[in-house]
Amino acid sequence: MRILCAxxxxxxxxxxLRRYPELRGEAVIVGGAPELRxxxxxxxxxxxxxxxxxxxxxxxxxxxxxxxxxxxLDSGAMAQQRDSLCASLHQLxxxxxxxxxxxxxxxxxxxxxxxxxAGWxxxxxxRLCASLDAEPPAVGVAGSRFVAxxxxxxxxxxxxxxxxRGSEAAFLAPLPLDVLPIEASIAARLAAFGLDCIxxxxxxxxxxxxxxxxxxxxxxxxxxxxxxxxxxxxxxGLRVWSERLVFDGSIGDLETxxxxxxxxxxxxxxxxxxxxxxxxxxxxxxxxxxxxxxTEAVVPAAPLGNGAEAWTAMFGLLGGMQLPGPVAAxxxxxxxxxxxxxxxxxxxxxxxxxxxxxxxxxxxLRLRFGxxxxxxxxxxxxxxxxxxxxxxxxxPAVAASR
Amino acid sequence: MSDSLSAxxxxxxxxxxxxxxxxxDLAGVAGGWATGVPVIDSQLTPGGLPRGRVTVLAAxxxxxxxxLTLLQSLTAVASRSRYVGYIDLAGSVDPGFLADxxxxxxxxxxxxPGRDRWERGLxxxxxLVVAGISWVGIAxxxxxxxxxxxxxxxxxxxxxxxxxxxVCVIAGPAPLATPLAHVSSLTLACAPAGWQRAHEDxxxxxxxxxxxxxxxxxxxxxxxxxxxxxxxxxxxxVVGLPTVITPRLQPAAGERSSLRPAxxxxxxxxxxxx
Numbered sequence: 211m212r213i214l215c216a217x218x219x220x221x222x223x224x225x226x227l228r229r230y231p232e233l234r235g236e237a238v239i240v241g242g243a244p245e246l247r248x249x250x251x252x253x254x255x256x257x258x259x260x261x262x263x264x265x266x267x268x269x270x271x272x273x274x275x276x277x278x279x280x281x282x283l284d285s286g287a288m289a290q291q292r293d294s295l296c297a298s299l300h301q302l303x304x305x306x307x308x309x310x311x312x313x314x315x316x317x318x319x320x321x322x323x324x325x326x327x328a329g330w331x332x333x334x335x336x337r338l339c340a341s342l343d344a345e346p347p348a349v350g351v352a353g354s355r356f357v358a359x360x361x362x363x364x365x366x367x368x369x370x371x372x373x374x375r376g377s378e379a380a381f382l383a384p385l386p387l388d389v390l391p392i393e394a395s396i397a398a399r400l401a402a403f404g405l406d407c408i409x410x411x412x413x414x415x416x417x418x419x420x421x422x423x424x425x426x427x428x429x430x431x432x433x434x435x436x437x438x439x440x441x442x443x444x445x446x447g448l449r450v451w452s453e454r455l456v457f458d459g460s461i462g463d464l465e466t467x468x469x470x471x472x473x474x475x476x477x478x479x480x481x482x483x484x485x486x487x488x489x490x491x492x493x494x495x496x497x498x499x500x501x502x503x504x505t506e507a508v509v510p511a512a513p514l515g516n517g518a519e520a521w522t523a524m525f526g527l528l529g530g531m532q533l534p535g536p537v538a539a540x541x542x543x544x545x546x547x548x549x550x551x552x553x554x555x556x557x558x559x560x561x562x563x564x565x566x567x568x569x570x571x572x573x574x575l576r577l578r579f580g581x582x583x584x585x586x587x588x589x590x591x592x593x594x595x596x597x598x599x600x601x602x603x604x605x606p607a608v609a610a611s612r
Numbered sequence: 613m614s615d616s617l618s619a620x621x622x623x624x625x626x627x628x629x630x631x632x633x634x635x636x637d638l639a640g641v642a643g644g645w646a647t648g649v650p651v652i653d654s655q656l657t658p659g660g661l662p663r664g665r666v667t668v669l670a671a672x673x674x675x676x677x678x679x680l681t682l683l684q685s686l687t688a689v690a691s692r693s694r695y696v697g698y699i700d701l702a703g704s705v706d707p708g709f710l711a712d713x714x715x716x717x718x719x720x721x722x723x724x725p726g727r728d729r730w731e732r733g734l735x736x737x738x739x740l741v742v743a744g745i746s747w748v749g750i751a752x753x754x755x756x757x758x759x760x761x762x763x764x765x766x767x768x769x770x771x772x773x774x775x776x777x778x779v780c781v782i783a784g785p786a787p788l789a790t791p792l793a794h795v796s797s798l799t800l801a802c803a804p805a806g807w808q809r810a811h812e813d814x815x816x817x818x819x820x821x822x823x824x825x826x827x828x829x830x831x832x833x834x835x836x837x838x839x840x841x842x843x844x845x846x847x848x849x850v851v852g853l854p855t856v857i858t859p860r861l862q863p864a865a866g867e868r869s870s871l872r873p874a875x876x877x878x879x880x881x882x883x884x885x886x
Binding site: 571585 | 739740
């Protein structure tokens with residue numbers, strides 16, 4: 211497996227600088243007003259140079275950098291930016307994971323448009339750079355998640371650091387132990403043994419590490435040798451599945467089109483059933499003979515978990531479309547995929563079994579009428595004296611996932 | 613029951629289903645949601661607010677009436693045991709106040725369709741009801757759009773409520789809109805009855821409730837509740853005040869009244885002994 215990891219400035223900082231372009235180059239601290247007892251979410255390079263670090267209290271950050279501009283975190287813009295990054299990377303890679311400060315995508319195999327891995331990685335980096343509209347990301351490519359992250363950390367902005375297959379352990383060997391994602395107690399015990407770099411840990415036998423740390427010792431050994439199994443964890447909600455059918459000749463009658471769309475929907479329904487997923491949105495793209503494509507999508511009343519349900523939504527969608535000309539191909543897409551797995555209901559709360567359905571309905575209302583329409587109040591941790599600061603609003607889905 | 617009537621009922625049930633016929637005296641009692649306030653659950657309605665029906669808290673006259681405070685109090689009570697939706701068309705919801713009332717905010721979905729956008733609010737309430745929410749409170753603002761804009765949405769909501777047996781409480785301004793009065797199964801008129809004072813400070817509001825319409829029991833019952841305002845580190849509550857239940861209309865001597873006042877305790881005990 212080959213994984214690309216790109217590190218960039220915090221998305222909160224990028225969206226803040228996009229909103230206030232006059233602050234570019236200045237000391238900017240994202241997190242809110244300094245009188246709030248909240249932590250620093252992100253800081254610009256100038257603020258970092260003054261000693262500001264993410265996680266510090268905002269008051270302390272103000273003392274360290276009094277001239278800094280404090281801006282609130284724009285969660286909506288950040289989510290939009292994340293979706294944009296995800297969409298642009300999905301055009302180059304089948305599996306994408308986008309975080310607040312780094313993105314990972316799968317570069318296993320080959321891409322028809324690029325001769326080798328370097329060209330493919332360069333294209334992904336350029337896409338990221340164009341989407342971020344900020345300092346170019348530092349990119350690393352390696353055979354595992356941890357090594358790719360370390361390679362990106364060792365790289366420079368606008369550069370790609372590739373770790374060749376088989377040389378992961380040698381790349382990791384000189385790095386200090388504090389970069390390992392392990393518990394502090396294990397790190398302290400390793401330091402007490404006199405081990406000061408990852409190479410020293412990799413040189414130990416797995417049996418010795420297992421005797422010291424149990425099953426975690428084996429994982430530690432694999433991590434130190436760059437053989438960790440942590441791949442990419444794509445957000446299922448951002449995955450898009452599609453089925454495309456190309457006609458022998460262009461067609462103009464609706465009946466043939468319906469039959470073709472039904473074939474695509476049945477194939478997608480089978481995949482949804484096999485994966486235990488349900489689609490929150492279904493769409494169709496009609497590729498016309500002239501090359502243009504007409505795309506329509508619909509958010510159904512309930513997530514679609516099989517072909518029959520998806521066909522009902524697709525039938526309604528196609529029924530409302532007008533064919534402007536002969537159609538050369540049809541493509542059916544299902545998006546917003548989410549697991550359909552159950553959970554243990556709260557037996558003391560009547561109606562708790564419908565919680566997911568209610569949240570889905572709330573999300574659909576947000577999609578239809580706007581994000582500020584359906585919200586859930588959450589009491590603020592440090593409300594202060596002002597009544598309007600006693601609570602904050604959250605998306606129902608975010609609140610439910612806590 | 614005569615044999616012919618029994619046979620007719622059996623035929624109707626066989627032809628139209630077992631739910632086609634109900635006994636009138638069991639319809640409301642079986643589907644009540646107990647608010648936990650005895651005067652509401654026993655004196656104003658039999659067994660609590662009806663499920664699958666619309667309950668309206670109507671202002672008795674133009675101006676403040678305590679209906680929105682009562683609605684938020686009921687929302688807080690409901691949120692402790694189930695998921696609730698609060699459709700705020702009056703622009704008056706304060707989650708801090710809800711929290712002071714003891715609401716479980718994790719179980720509250722606050723919907724703000726926009727001030728006085730009744731149709732959109734009712735459509736959104738219906739979407740939540742269809743999804744399975746079991747309690748919905750709707751706060752209507754004082755500026756009322758034309759009924760033709762929202763009466764069909766109200767009818768659709770009422771239909772969905774009946775299918776899902778959801779409790780729905782709507783706080784409406786005075787004068788009560790005709791479609792709302794028509795769809796309501798229980799209309800409680802709210803009138804302020806004075807401030808509750810303690811230590812030379814206002815500690816609550818007394819609200820006089822009158823069941824002006826009831827399809828689940830006899831209308832005309834009255835009661836007074838005290839809406840205690842929350843204090844810091846204390847949970848507010850609705851308290852029923854001891855009042856004598858009186859019918860709204862006194863029948864003349866020798867005339868039968870459709871109003872059936874609740875029996876006094878002594879009379880009830882005597883009736884039970886008989």
